[in-house]
Amino acid sequence: MKLDPVSLRLFVSVVEEGTIAGAAAREHIAAAAISKRISELEDQLDTVLLVRSNKGMFVTAAGDALAHKARGVLSDLDDLVLQMKDFSSGARGSVRVLANISAITQFMPAALQSFLAAHPLIRVQLRETTSRDVIRGVAENSADIGIFTQVPYTDDLEVRRFRNDELVLIVPTDHPLAQLDAVSFAQALDYEFVGLHVGTGLNFQMLKAASELGRSLKLRIEVNSYDAQCLMVEAGLGIGLQPKLSVRTYNALAIKSIPLTDPWAFRQLDICVRAASGLSPAARLLYDHLLAP
DSSP states (O other), rough: OOOOOHHHHHHHHHHHSSHHHHHHHTTSSOOOHHHHHHHHHHHHSSSOOOOEETEEEEEEEHHHHHHHHHHHHHHHHHHHHEEEEEHHHHEEEEEEEOHHHHHHTTTHHHHHHHHHHHHEEEEEEEEOHHHHHHHHHHHTTTTTTEESOOOOTTTTEEEEEEEEEEEEEETTSSSSGOOOOBHHHHHHTSOOOEEEEESSSHHHHHHHHHHHOOOOOOOEEEEEHHHHHHHHTTTTBEEEEEEEEHHHTTSSSSSEEEBBBGGEEEEEEEESOOOOOGGGGHHHHHHHHHOOO
């Protein structure tokens, strides 16, 4: 048995207005059409819902119970329609984002704070991973949006500039390089490094830069996070490279950041999608927000 929501709505109107004429005026429909709908509803349910007499119209016990249940059903249907409209407009939805550690520690907190303040019904699933895995994840449709730093990518992705950052050298405060106001990567290669693990954009850049200098990178320890890197550097286990804005989080540690003189220390972070035109409304809202100046 399938009950017609229109018939239920008209029946509730009759109950609330007290007369079919009143319900007809409220719903902007002919009284005869409402009478026919209610008769069909009674036949379908095989029970009397309304009793009409020369003294007026009365709601039966069955009719009263139906009106009570119908109000809840109709309210749920109205809420469902509103939610679907929210999804179609982008006001409600879920967006999957992959980002590397540089993007997450420097730019994503502020970007997501302003976005979610404007779109509180959108849920963002943000996961940190390496730049290479960011590209792979977006290409394989396990993420809607990806943010990465200067690693090779394929032509099947749409890639645009996200932000710029600057790499600095971090050293213990008692390190020989700590007395310098600026340092080249070639000078730093004389020492052992605490670096991020293979697959990160920063690891790729360091290996590439060392190779171009005809030098080898003395990677003593590999870590998965900037906080672990800073703690290892403070402990005197090596020096490291880190984005300038990320180092500010660890000002309480006994480490010093020194500007690099190498041009490649000024980097570009990119944002990628499979196709902007194919993003869901919610994902497109976030994508446009992240690209805004």
